[in-house]
Every structure is written in structure tokens, then in C-alpha cells.
Amino acid sequence: MFMQNIKAKRGPGRPPKIDSEQRSTKERMLRSGIELLTEYGFASVGLERVLKQTGVPKGSFYHYFSSKEDFAQQVVVGYGKYFAAKLDLWLLNEQRLPLQRIMDFINDGKQGLLRYQFRRGCLVGNMGQEVAATHPLLRDQLEAVFIDWQRRIEACLLAAKVAGQIADDVDCAVWANYFWIGWEGAILRAKLSQSVTSVDVFTKIYFASLPGCNME
Amino acid sequence: MFMQNIKAKRGPGRPPKIDSEQRSTKERMLRSGIELLTEYGFASVGLERVLKQTGVPKGSFYHYFSSKEDFAQQVVVGYGKYFAAKLDLWLLNEQRLPLQRIMDFINDGKQGLLRYQFRRGCLVGNMGQEVAATHPLLRDQLEAVFIDWQRRIEACLLAAKVAGQIADDVDCAVWANYFWIGWEGAILRAKLSQSVTSVDVFTKIYFASLPGCNME
Numbered sequence: 001m002f003m004q005n006i007k008a009k010r011g012p013g014r015p016p017k018i019d020s021e022q023r024s025t026k027e028r029m030l031r032s033g034i035e036l037l038t039e040y041g042f043a044s045v046g047l048e049r050v051l052k053q054t055g056v057p058k059g060s061f062y063h064y065f066s067s068k069e070d071f072a073q074q075v076v077v078g079y080g081k082y083f084a085a086k087l088d089l090w091l092l093n094e095q096r097l098p099l100q101r102i103m104d105f106i107n108d109g110k111q112g113l114l115r116y117q118f119r120r121g122c123l124v125g126n127m128g129q130e131v132a133a134t135h136p137l138l139r140d141q142l143e144a145v146f147i148d149w150q151r152r153i154e155a156c157l158l159a160a161k162v163a164g165q166i167a168d169d170v171d172c173a174v175w176a177n178y179f180w181i182g183w184e185g186a187i188l189r190a191k192l193s194q195s196v197t198s199v200d201v202f203t204k205i206y207f208a209s210l211p212g213c214n215m216e
Numbered sequence: 217m218f219m220q221n222i223k224a225k226r227g228p229g230r231p232p233k234i235d236s237e238q239r240s241t242k243e244r245m246l247r248s249g250i251e252l253l254t255e256y257g258f259a260s261v262g263l264e265r266v267l268k269q270t271g272v273p274k275g276s277f278y279h280y281f282s283s284k285e286d287f288a289q290q291v292v293v294g295y296g297k298y299f300a301a302k303l304d305l306w307l308l309n310e311q312r313l314p315l316q317r318i319m320d321f322i323n324d325g326k327q328g329l330l331r332y333q334f335r336r337g338c339l340v341g342n343m344g345q346e347v348a349a350t351h352p353l354l355r356d357q358l359e360a361v362f363i364d365w366q367r368r369i370e371a372c373l374l375a376a377k378v379a380g381q382i383a384d385d386v387d388c389a390v391w392a393n394y395f396w397i398g399w400e401g402a403i404l405r406a407k408l409s410q411s412v413t414s415v416d417v418f419t420k421i422y423f424a425s426l427p428g429c430n431m432e
Contacts, residue, residue, distance in 0.1 A: 039349050039350075040349070040350060041259055041345070042259075043256075043257055043258075043259035043260040043346075044259040044346075044350070118348065118349070119348075119349040120349070121345070121348070121349075125404060126345045126346065128345075128404050128408050129257070129337070129341060129344075129345040129346065129404055129407070130257045130260075130345065130346055132334065132335075132337070132404075132407035132408055133255050133256070133334070133335040133336070133337075134256060134260070139407075142408050143408040143409050146405065146409075174417055174421075175421075177405075177414065177417050178421050181401035181402050181405055181414055181417065181418050182398055182401055183401065184400075184401040184404055184405070185397035185399065185400040185401030185402070185404075186397050186401070188344050188345055188400055188401075189344075189362065189393075189397055191344065191348035191349065191355075192344050192348055192355055192358050192359040192362065193362075194355075198393065198397055201390055201393050201397065202394065202397050205390075205391075205394050205425065209421065209424075209425030
């Protein structure tokens with residue numbers, strides 16, 4: 001998704017890295033983390049794998065991150081922001097009516113599932129299942145990401161209300177919560193069934209159930 | 217949930233185990249597997265942990281299972297059956313109307329989440345997120361479990377149709393699929409938010425959206 005396999009340019013003993021290079025090294029590790037943690041999960045991915053993929057020596061890792069959990073937390077923050085920007089791309093597109101924007105986001109997600117043969121899914125969903133019970137700080141970080149995404153869907157549903165696409169009495173906060181419940185459930189099932197049917201089932205019923213829904 | 221911390225009674229060099237004892241050893245390992253894999257996931261749980269919890273020596277493990285993946289597959293089959301029996305307990309309860317039976321199952325699930333402080337959730341959902349991309353046999357096993365559970369909800373929805381609780385034109389197979397999409401999404405979110413709100417949101421909207429739904 002992100003990874004470009006750039007090799008580290010300098011070994012130990014060279015002059016200290018300049019700020020922009022540091023940012024780039026850290027950025028590279030975080031991007032590798034998004035890719036690996038999304039596909040393989042938190043427990044499966046050893047630091048060695050991240051270091052190997054990015055060409056960063058172990059000492060440098062601990063310059064940027066205090067532990068694997070700290071690394072994962074920063075990966076989650078980075079993924080949350082990346083995904084929020086992606087959501088905004090679709091949900092703030094004023095060329096389209098609000099409900100169509102949500103549909104555009106869904107269709108883009110379906111394309112992503114197919115493009116990666118259902119290997120990736122959603123980092124937040126994957127890690128949420130895996131670490132919720134064992135890593136409270138990571139868990140709270142993942143929940144914060146969901147709350148952020150939820151607010152963006154809520155804003156789009158409020159715009160749909162203003163545009164007369166849904167009934168005036170729809171509780172947009174609740175339906176935004178419900179959207180992510182269904183979305184994460186559908187992505188999980190798509191990965192297991194190796195098919196986008198679950199996303200289609202979710203999408204069709206979600207919109208058909210939204211009171212006063214008018215997609216035209 | 218299941219674990220009873222029974223210690224192995226015999227060491228190496230003793231007479232061969234009798235069939236019922238073998239069943240009991242295997243059963244004990246599978247129960248420990250359900251507990252550990254549900255809470256910690258596939259990658260985090262080493263065989264040592266299962267052996268330690270059950271008091272079974274390593275050699276015995278390989279007498280029953282060819283690998284950790286084989287063990288996990290049998291754990292999934294066992295969990296699928298255990299959960300199917302639990303579903304039947306609620307969904308075939310003729311003392312209650314069909315939709316109320318589904319509600320009874322949901323309420324029992326909520327109690328389970330609270331009882332284990334949101335540490336457990338659903339083994340199939342947890343493992344599905346984690347191993348879908350990396351273990352195709354396990355993935356197919358998990359999908360088969362969902363299909364089995366789905367048929368049980370479908371049968372209950374068909375009974376709801378006969379009882380006049382939902383409209384005649386409801387596609388019960390699709391709504392049963394949608395049920396598990398929402399359920400798994402709600403359980404994931406409950407674990408992250410440490411609250412049953414997501415289950416309540418899912419339940420309320422699911423039933424309100426079911427065409428012709430009449431809970432009385």
C-alpha cells in the first residue's frame with residue numbers, strides 16, 4: 001500500500017541525521033508498520049521484519065520508539081489520520097450528494113479489498129480484535145480512531161438530512177456508530193469468504209433501513 | 217469459560233492411556249485452546265501455554281494434533297459446535313416467539329461480555345481478523361462456522377415469518393447474513409469501547425429495520 005523498499009543510506013558511525021532525514025526514517029517505519037500489522041496482526045510481526053523491510057538498524061528503532069507497543073500505537077495514529085484523509089476525500093466531495101459520497105467511499109473500499117485479494121482489510125478492525133484484551137493503551141487508541149471516523153460519517157449524514165436525503169428525525173450519531181459496526185463486520189466476513197458479498201449485503205440494507213432514505 | 221485446571225494424573229513410562237482418558241486429555245486441550253485463543257489470539261498463544269494450563273506433556277500434544285494450525289482448526293470446530301448448541305438453546309426455545317428468541321441470545325451475549333469484562337468476545341471473529349490472510353485452511357474453517365450459525369438464525373427468521381412477526385417478503389438468508397455482520401462488528405466495538413452500547417445500537421436498528429417487524 002505504502003511501502004517503497006527504500007534502503008537506509010547511511011550506516012553507524014556517520015554524522016548525526018538531519019531532521020528531515022529522521023522524519024523520513026520514522027515515516028518509513030510507520031508505513032511499513034501499517035502494511036505489516038494490517039496483513040499479519042500485532043503478535044505475528046516481529047520488529048526484525050519491520051527493520052528488514054525498511055533497512056533501519058535496531059538501534060535506530062529505539063531512537064524513535066520506546067517499545068513495540070509504542071510503535072504500534074504510533075502506527076494506529078498514522079493509519080487513523082491516513083484513513084481520515086481518505087474519508088474526507090469522499091465525504092467532503094461537494095460534487096456529489098451526501099449519501100452518494102458514503103456510497104463512493106464504500107465502493108472504493110470494495111476495490112481495495114479486491115485489489116489486495118482480501119489480505120488487508122482494516123488495520124483498526126484487525127488490531128482491535130487482537131489487542132483489545134491485552135493492551136489497554138492500544139485499545140483506547142483504536143477506540144479514539146473509531147470515534148474520529150464516526151464523527152466524519154455523522155457530519156455527512158447531517159448533510160444528507162439538510163439535503164433532504166434522509167428523514168429529519170434520524171439520529172445521525174447513532175446511525176454513524178451503526179455504520180462502523182456494520183462496516184467492520186462486513187470487512188471481517190469479506191476476508192473469510194473471499195468475496196465482497198458481505199459488503200454488498202451491509203450496504204444495501206443499511207441504506208434501505210435509513211428512515212426516509214432517498215438516493216436520487 | 218471452560219477451563220478447570222485439572223492436572224495430568226500420569227507421567228511418562230506409565231501404561232498407555234485408555235480411550236476415555238485420551239478423549240478427556242484431548243478435550244481438555246481443546247477447551248484450553250478455546251479459552252486462550254479467544255482472549256489472546258492465534259499468534260500470541262504458544263503451545264507451551266496450552267501444555268502448562270492443561271498439564272499435558274509436549275509429546276502427547278503431537279499425539280493428538282499434527283501442528284499448531286491443526287490444533288487451532290480443531291479448536292475452531294469445537295467452538296463452532298459449542299456455540300451452535302448455545303444458539304439452539306435460545307433459538308429453538310418454543311416457549312418464546314421467534315424474534316424474542318434472537319433477542320434472548322443477544323442478551324445472553326451481552327451478559328457474557330460483561331462477565332468477562334470484554335476480554336473474550338467471539339473466537340471466530342477474533343481469529344478471522346487475525347488469520348484470514350495467512351492461514352487459508354483455518355480461514356475456510358471459520359467461514360464454515362459462520363455459514364452454520366447463519367443457517368440457524370435464518371431458520372429462526374423463517375419461523376418469525378410463519379408467526380407473522382416479520383413481512384412475508386423478507387429474504388431470511390440475507391437478513392441472517394446481515395445479522396452476523398452486525399453482531400461481529402458490534403462485539404469488536406464493545407471490546408474497544410469497554411461497553412455494550414454497540415450491541416444495543418445494533419440490536420435496536422436491526423429489529424427496527426426488519427420489514428414488518430412486530431415484537432409483540
